[in-house]
Amino acid sequence: MDIIQLIHSNLLTPVILFFLFGIIAARIKSDLKIPDAISEFLPIYLLAAIGLHGGIEMRNTGFENMFIPMLVAIVLSLLFTLNHYQILRRLGKFNIFDSYALASTYGAVGAVTFSVGLSFLKNQGVTSEGYLAAVLAILEPVAFILAIFLTNMAVSKQIRAKKQSFTKDTVSDLGMEIEETKTKLSQVLHESITGKAIVILLGSIVIGYVIGESGFGSIKIVFDEMFTGAIVIFMIEMGIIAGQRLDDIKKVGVFLTAFAVIMPTFNGIIGVLVATAIGLSLGGAVMFGLLLASASFIAAPAVLRHTIPQANPSLYITSALGITFPYNIIVLLPIMFTISTFAHNTEGSIDLFHYVMKDLM
Amino acid sequence: MKLYTVKLLTITCEILAQKNIIEILKKHEITGYTTYEVDGNGARGVRGQGFKNEKNVKVEVIMRDEKLQGVVEEISRTLFANFAVVLYVSDVSVVRIEKF
Numbered sequence: 001m002d003i004i005q006l007i008h009s010n011l012l013t014p015v016i017l018f019f020l021f022g023i024i025a026a027r028i029k030s031d032l033k034i035p036d037a038i039s040e041f042l043p044i045y046l047l048a049a050i051g052l053h054g055g056i057e058m059r060n061t062g063f064e065n066m067f068i069p070m071l072v073a074i075v076l077s078l079l080f081t082l083n084h085y086q087i088l089r090r091l092g093k094f095n096i097f098d099s100y101a102l103a104s105t106y107g108a109v110g111a112v113t114f115s116v117g118l119s120f121l122k123n124q125g126v127t128s129e130g131y132l133a134a135v136l137a138i139l140e141p142v143a144f145i146l147a148i149f150l151t152n153m154a155v156s157k158q159i160r161a162k163k164q165s166f167t168k169d170t171v172s173d174l175g176m177e178i179e180e181t182k183t184k185l186s187q188v189l190h191e192s193i194t195g196k197a198i199v200i201l202l203g204s205i206v207i208g209y210v211i212g213e214s215g216f217g218s219i220k221i222v223f224d225e226m227f228t229g230a231i232v233i234f235m236i237e238m239g240i241i242a243g244q245r246l247d248d249i250k251k252v253g254v255f256l257t258a259f260a261v262i263m264p265t266f267n268g269i270i271g272v273l274v275a276t277a278i279g280l281s282l283g284g285a286v287m288f289g290l291l292l293a294s295a296s297f298i299a300a301p302a303v304l305r306h307t308i309p310q311a312n313p314s315l316y317i318t319s320a321l322g323i324t325f326p327y328n329i330i331v332l333l334p335i336m337f338t339i340s341t342f343a344h345n346t347e348g349s350i351d352l353f354h355y356v357m358k359d360l361m
Numbered sequence: 362m363k364l365y366t367v368k369l370l371t372i373t374c375e376i377l378a379q380k381n382i383i384e385i386l387k388k389h390e391i392t393g394y395t396t397y398e399v400d401g402n403g404a405r406g407v408r409g410q411g412f413k414n415e416k417n418v419k420v421e422v423i424m425r426d427e428k429l430q431g432v433v434e435e436i437s438r439t440l441f442a443n444f445a446v447v448l449y450v451s452d453v454s455v456v457r458i459e460k461f
Contacts, residue, residue, distance in 0.1 A: 309443040
């Protein structure tokens with residue numbers, strides 16, 4: 001009953017209530033709307049606050065201990081993306097483009113979800129490792145790069161197969177196509193690394209590291225005390241957009257709806273257990289799980305529309321924002337918190353991890 | 362004052378296709394264009410609500426007749442299938458033909 005209670009009390013926090021309020025506002029067709037400039041500004045603000053905190057913590061704790069969690073996160077993110085693809089393609093019968101787009105959307109991380117997770121932990125009076133902000137920055141492009149790479153491979157293979165069935169002597173033409181694919185990939189790499197989310201996040205981590213606790217004092221009121229309040233405002237906007245998309249969920253279909261709930265649960269729980277096994281704290285394991293559970297809905301469309309334009313954007317935006325995001329912040333966070341608490345209280349937390357892994361094999 | 366007739370190409374498309382269009386223009390050596398954000402309704406439903414990435418944009422380009430075919434052909438071939446795009450061409454008159 002512990003989990004139910006925790007979900008219940010989580011439901012009554014301002015962050016969640018304002019999200020639900022936004023959905024209702026959209027459903028009754030209210031003209032309520034957060035001005036464009038503010039809803040564009042808030043993600044930047046949230047990332048700056050996350051980065052500053054991360055940087056300050058890293059100054060206190062040093063960053064030698066962040067490499068293993070980071071590496072593990074990257075490996076898990078890649079494995080999960082491949083796993084999503086297989087499930088979507090084979091069980092869901094989605095076409096190759098939709099499968100890769102969805103696989104990477106769910107392999108990528110959601111910065112908004114991450115912020116909500118931080119405020120959830122704050123409510124519970126638990127802290128998390130600061131270097132997770134750096135993990136967030138590193139994970140952001142990883143799943144996309146993999147999916148784009150694999151899509152390009154698949155497409156050039158198709159082109160090659162088609163060409164072979166027509167004529168035998170178009171090798172130079174083919175070389176050009178492959179060359180084009182390569183430049184596209186490096187362009188994507190450049191664009192996703194210089195994208196605003198990563199730049200502001202990394203910039204703030206560095207600045208946080210440089211200024212430390214003492215320098216933070218003068219800006220604390222903006223970047224610490226206003227953090228949850230800012231999330232609340234942003235959640236109104238998220239609620240409105242999610243509410244406007246509720247009708248689209250019917251179009252998403254039963255399979256993807258189930259996928260949008262089951263996959264994050266699976267990824268998140270694995271994340272929590274792995275993080276516990278490699279020695280992250282109670283709160284850190286929850287955030288680590290949340291990183292792997294979350295789906296990207298702000299960065300994903302911008303990247304995927306350019307790189308996999310054949311994929312249907314309403315599929316990945318609707319499932320990530322309309323289903324996974326509310327599920328993650330309302331239900332999955334308390335579940336992961338309970339699991340993490342359990343795993344940290346049991347002496348044999350490593351055994352539990354092995355047990356689960358054995359079960360999966 | 363003498364007026365010269367040139368073509369005005371107007372493209373209304375989703376904001377994420379804007380970059381592709383501008384690249385095509387560049388490829389055809391057209392450097393002048395005007396864009397503005399718009400919203401509206403069409404085959405892909407009401408657009409312009411929600412995320413900035415889902416807004417629409419209108420691109421206006423004035424060009425000489427000779428370039429028009431190539432540009433329109435390339436936009437149709439590369440973007441019509443996957444993006445929300447509407448384009449149309451009209452005749453306009455300009456004073457300084459050497460600018461286009």
